[in-house]
Amino acid sequence: MKSEKISEAVVRRLPIYLRYLNELNKREVATVSSHELGQKLDLNPAQIRKDLAYFGDFGRKGIGYDVSYLIEKIRQILNLDQQINAVLVGAGNLGMALSNYNFYLKENMKIVAVFDSKPVKVGTHINTLTVQPMEELSETIQANKIRIGIITVPDFEAQNVADMLISSGIEAILNFAPTILKAPSHIRIHAADFTTDLLSLAYYLEDGKDEIIDDGQVK
């Protein structure tokens, strides 16, 4: 498998499948069909079957998918059958919120270190972690096999932090800063800037411009 190139859209749906499968598993549901998954997740059943079939024949005709087995397989596909360590840079409000979220993640992904360039932040505690100074970034990343970087610094610092992460050997970055990062093509970067999300929502609001009719009455 993985011989065909898998599109990003497919990969992004895998964690969504995984999340609902975990829920089914907790409820001790043994089997699920693409139809049921589709209903719950607002996706087309054919799309779900096709997504999964890229990676193997996980289902059984006439039956559906075994929940536990599919969870195992998707974890393998996502490399979550091993623990993946992440580092967070920027111990502001958002950084602290994400660090705390750590313990909500049921999967094998963990923020194992937090950094900040501001001396007043260094040494403060976020749960079990102590905020470290930027000088220790590279060493910590290498010593702890940290592979993912999460950027929650202000926009003007983001590229600089990204460069440091990359030169320290990080493989992928989740960027919360509202800026487009430049990086070599082998580094995977996902933009997670919610200001973009929020502003684009405004497009879908009813205009209001049309609602006032010539005579001043509201329709």
Added chain:
Amino acid sequence: MKSEKISEAVVRRLPIYLRYLNELNKREVATVSSHELGQKLDLNPAQIRKDLAYFGDFGRKGIGYDVSYLIEKIRQILNLDQQINAVLVGAGNLGMALSNYNFYLKENMKIVAVFDSKPVKVGTHINTLTVQPMEELSETIQANKIRIGIITVPDFEAQNVADMLISSGIEAILNFAPTILKAPSHIRIHAADFTTDLLSLAYYLEDGKDEIIDDGQVK
């Protein structure tokens, strides 16, 4: 304009254009070409021209786009030529982080109220806002013409909060909870769940499974 249906992908790029145009404007750059925009934003120039052309002829052949004029036009398209009020539900770490971000948003979008169901949160302050109890949600939304809801409650409460927001007249929702919300089709919902983003990143990590060669040597 707006006669053709505009795809979500196009709309999502508009705030990204806007952000960079604002930066150019601050630097007093008067004019920009699709080529330069494309370079900065990692987008194809033809795509940028096409995106903008859906809404009007904003550029000038041989010259490019007038920065101030294009800012004005994109704001109009996104309904950001008027103030858009938003409400945030869930005053946990993430909610507080977002509320504080408020003042980073240069555009006409403002979180004007924060709610939480936990009595211990109610009455606490986040910047200039006081956390209110859920009982006041509907009234506050209507009294303040709040049109967008931001959900930062735990997953098991999210659907319930969405229902309340919708029945209070909200038009669009930004959902940070890791769950698929069900809503009538005229309500616009964007998922902003970063756990999905983070887990999907793991797919792109080098497997490591291949890196240990038969003789035990690492390649």
Added chain:
DNA sequence: TAGATTGTTAATCGATTAACAATC
């Protein structure tokens, strides 16, 4: 004028969905 750059059409590429044989 010559060079630059738009707006737009046509070509390409990719993703989603429908349909159905295989089979549990």
Added chain:
DNA sequence: TAGATTGTTAATCGATTAACAATC
């Protein structure tokens, strides 16, 4: 067996990119 559901091919749909005439 009859009903259900997969895996997969073909059809459809939509989005991106290339190319270029128009024109500043």
